Amino acid sequence: MTERTVEGTAGRRRGKRPTMLDVARTAGVALRTVSRVVNDDPTVGQDLVKRVRAAIVTLDYEPDERAQQLRRGVSGTIGAAVRNLADAHPVLSAIDQAARKAKLTVLAMSTEDEEQREREAVMSMCRKRVDGIIIEPISANHQYLAPEIEAGMPVVAFDRPTGGVPADAVLSDNAAGIGTAFRHLVQHGHNRIAYIGDHERIFTGRERAASFRACVTANGGPLEGMVHAGAVEPARIASALTTAFDGPTPATALITGNVATTVEVLRYLGADAGRIAIVAFDDFLLADLLRPALTVIAQNSATIGRTAIELLLARAADPTRPVQSVTVPVELIPRGSGELRP
Template sequence: MTKASGRRSRRPTMVDVAREAGVALSTVSRVVNADPTVGAEFARRVQTAIDTLGYRPDEQAQQLRRGTSRTIGVAVREMSARNPLMAEFERGAYASGLTVFAASTADNEERERAVVLSMARRGFDGVLVEPIGPDHSYLAPEMAAGLAVVAIDRPITGPATDAVLADNAAGIRMAYRQLADHGHTRIAYIGDHERIFTARERADAFRACLRADGRPVTDMVHPGETEQARISEALRAVLSTESPATALVCGNVTTTFGVLTHLAAEVPRDQRPAIVGFDDFPLAGLLDPPMTVIAQDSPAMAHAALELMTARLAEPERGPEWVTVPVRLIARGSGERGPVVA
């Protein structure tokens, strides 16, 4: 150790290496960047100095100078929710030599702005964002300055960006169809608040299903907050009328959990409605009955997102592209029960 236990050892810099090797600063840089024009003897000397000093380049300074960071940021509402997607995206990005950093927006519009802007100011080359609010005009100058933006799960309003979306409408239709095919005529929908894009798409698709079957829409579609109280209220509304719903479509996984919780506590097992939930989740198959769900294809979405991101990094001027990824129904039981004969 050279000066190991000094009170506080500054990180060695290129200048230190140059001094140690007795060469010019720029020669060190050339060695570090494997410039072929550097002589063998010099390269050796510099490398030795690098090793003894334990030098490693300061990525921050590199990025400032180079103007590119090969780093992309992920701004999602909550880290866990989109997790299979993030994991897949991260793996793929890493394989392409990109670094990925994630931050959560806590479902807060202002926080999203702060997070994304901070990423841009740090020289991130791109951001994958699960957009929240209705206004994303703050992105325009960043995009003009070269930030690659890809929206996931919902499109961005304002500047036109790439986007990866799930086929929400098709998923809802599959759920509805599955229940209808098993004899249900009173099917209700409970989901997230329609201020959220996906929730709106799903609720709208569900209304369209009802209308297509010539069934009344009123009282059967219950979007709203995903708090337990609201969900319980909606459930009571659809289950305790004179002609109660015999089947439910849940708009997202939070709603599904809320519905299951309510039913377990308040409704006798043999009187529970059939259910199809949007979004798969662990243990879905171990519930009683096992949950039938509409599953999003997270790996495919992650792959598409990475594809769009790298394409845009390579060619910033290309037109924005939207990719819709199919969903599929996983029948496990809860959606295949017929109506309870009251």
């Protein structure tokens, strides 16, 4: 099958890359010496270094990282299992940049919001012997990770914690975010505020809904018809909006619990969006171009990504350190929609 090209000189063969041995032969030195030159070992004479370098250039030699990793025992790569690769993912970007600073490559895989895919992706990373895994969990149960963690694989979760397995985590301050949003709306004259967000079986949905309920209760307001947590689908959003804003004592303001919900709400409201005050959890590109521009609770993606890498490196350095959960502050960005009066 493989076509074999006749080679006159010690030139390149199609489909077959030169190895250290080829370089060594071309330079007329031992294999080990080439390795030394490649790794900048100072115990090689200048003339030999030159010879080897020249051979490397003429052969276009590039070391095989797989072999290096196998031999060295570390891969210089960390895996990042994120929920979605298609949409904007500022945290992944921050992870990538922080990793690069630490001389690490990021292998990003999408879990497509499916538990099955998450597991496949993560186990695939383990088979690649990555030096650590950063995961934006979908599963509620990460038992399948137990042997890996046991074997010393550093695992850090972000946005949501892992379930059933001890792992570091970096989370946004959901409670503070909802609280800030609520108070902001109250300060602008609202006392009937509704919440629409994700399903409560999802960690963030649960935390945000719970915080919202606490805010309403603390504010002395009624809860009924004001809290709508569930799947993000147009029909549910529509009925939630109808319940909250078309009843006998309608809400005048709305807090949305995540980007997907926000988008669906805006789609449904259409031109009516300008008539109710909205604070949205999570910022997104172009939120400032909407009319009215969207007031948001922005998560600090850069800090989240950076912290995730820091936690990963810390655990890699000391596998026995206690499991840590870092909470990253959020920030309210007023743009107009949250400052509308009732």
